[in-house]
Amino acid sequence: MDNNFDVIVIGSGPGGYVCAIRSAQLGLRTACVESEKTLGGTCLNVGCIPSKSLLNSSEIYHKAQKEFNNLGIETRDIKLNLSKMMENKKKSILTLTKGIEFLFKKNKITHLKGKGSISDKDTISVTGYSGKKTNYKTKNIVIATGSVSTSLPGIKIDEKTVVSSTGALSFEKVPKNLIVIGGGYIGLELSSVWKRLGSNVTVVEFLDHIIPGMDKDISTEFQNILTKQGINFKLNSNVTAVNVIKNKAVVDFTNKESAKRERIECDKVLVAVGRQANIDETIIEANIKLDSHKKIEVNKKFETSIKNIYAVGDVINKYPMLAHKAEDEGIAVAEIIAGQAGHVNYDVIPAVIYTSPEVAMVGKTEEQLKKENIKYNVGKFPFLANSRAKVNNETEGFVKIIADRKTDKVLGVSIISVVAGTMIAELALAMEFGASSEDIARTCHAHPTHSEAIKEAALALSKRAIHF
Ligand code: NAI
DSSP: OOOEEEEEEEOOSHHHHHHHHHHHHTTOOEEEEESSSSSSHHHHHHSHHHHHHHHHHHHHHHHHHHTGGGGTOOOOOOOOOHHHHHHHHHHHHHHHHHHHHHHHHHTTOEEEESEEEEEETTEEEEEOTTSOEEEEEEEEEEEOOOEEEOOOTTOOOOSSSEEOHHHHTOOSSOOSEEEEEOOSHHHHHHHHHHHHTTOEEEEEOSSSSSSTTSOHHHHHHHHHHHHHTTOEEEOSEEEEEEEEETTEEEEEEEETTTOOEEEEEESEEEEOSOEEEOOOHHHHHTTOOBOTTSOBOOOTTOBOSSTTEEEOGGGBSOSOOOHHHHHHHHHHHHHHHTTSOOOOOTTSOOEEEOSSSEEEEEEOOHHHHHHTTOOEEEEEEEGGGOHHHHHTTOOOOEEEEEEETTTOBEEEEEEEETTHHHHHHHHHHHHHTTOBHHHHHTSOOOSSOTTHHHHHHHHHTTTOOSOO
16 A cells, blocks of 8 residues: 555545545545544534434434325324434445545545544554554544534433433433433434434523524524424523433523523433544644644644644534535645645635524624624525415525625524525525525525525515515
């Protein structure tokens, strides 16, 4: 095997594997080292993909139980077979991880199997599954080691009773009572899955609202929708202890305003209070500079403090921590290493929560614009007035477009809709091209589609929405 490379990427998540493919496309001799047995990182193996599989299956199950009858589809004896649902999830993961293996072969990328560590600025040492160590020389290193779940002080994740997202994606039976600590992306997606499959779910959130970072309007509406679906919320609540007693857990928390203490007993606790950079000791030993959040500091070219060592994805000091942001960084850094002008526009990174309905945003929220003292106009359009949403009985949610008051340039968009995650791409593209709300309002949108609500929200900015 060739032991000399132009680029060695450490980690094969969305940042790493995409970087490896783009590097190889650009003619660089590329290797990618991965410590897990399958490629794809957290996203493919224990994150985005398995959660989407369970979100999809659990939604169909829920609909079959609660909605099919109203549509004239009579079903009898609908039963959950959780192990089969999990098998289906495993199959989806396998297809996709095998897909990356295929792409690596197709692009002649060397897959180094084992734990990679930086021995020197031009040497990666790989400890294989048998324990054998091999050194590989490289002109450039890209660190794409991602992130790991965090917990709270004094709360130990055992992945049995107190779990991270990894454990919550593989429960062997539906927990009767599930407590979810954290009302963010992971907390709400997995609350939806287990609520639909029959759990009694309570979300305990530290702040006075869920999904921090999203528009306040969206957060309020979304919480109302999830409450209607039967998810309980305890906001403003500080978890003080989680104790496991004989396969059950007791969660203690205190309301920050009233100081009222509460205790809930449950079968499982999901801790979803964020993720932290996955920093390996060799990154520290290599003297790569970290910021105050223990993330790798990179400049605009994704260069770390050590020459020819780059970093991308969740491990770096750039936000949000999302798979597609990591992918774009992976492409950009490969192009930079190859002497091109790779670049990522951090102002236009869409974010999606894949519940039902979905929540999506791109650009700025009203709260951010107020803080930055930027004057803006808002156009909103509810799905209650969208014909496609109406015929499909999917009328929850709205589109909210925020545009600069002076120039009309679109500054931010938030959507709650069953297809918000798909719809947001149009707005990301519009914003990349510096579109005004008038540009969107004058773009013909197919009828009947949910996307017409985007055009109507753009029209609503100048009070000319047609259907509302
Ligand atoms: P998050 O940052 O989205 O949410 C964490 C939540 O926990 C916040 O609402 C926060 O206020 C709350 N919290 C923090 N400390 C707390 C405490 N002591 N008690 C109660 N609540 C507390 O983090 P999450 O959900 O763990 O997701 C981790 C990362 O993974 C995020 O960066 C997210 O972007 C990414 N992710 C993205 C997904 C997507 O794109 N759909 C899906 C899942 C994860």
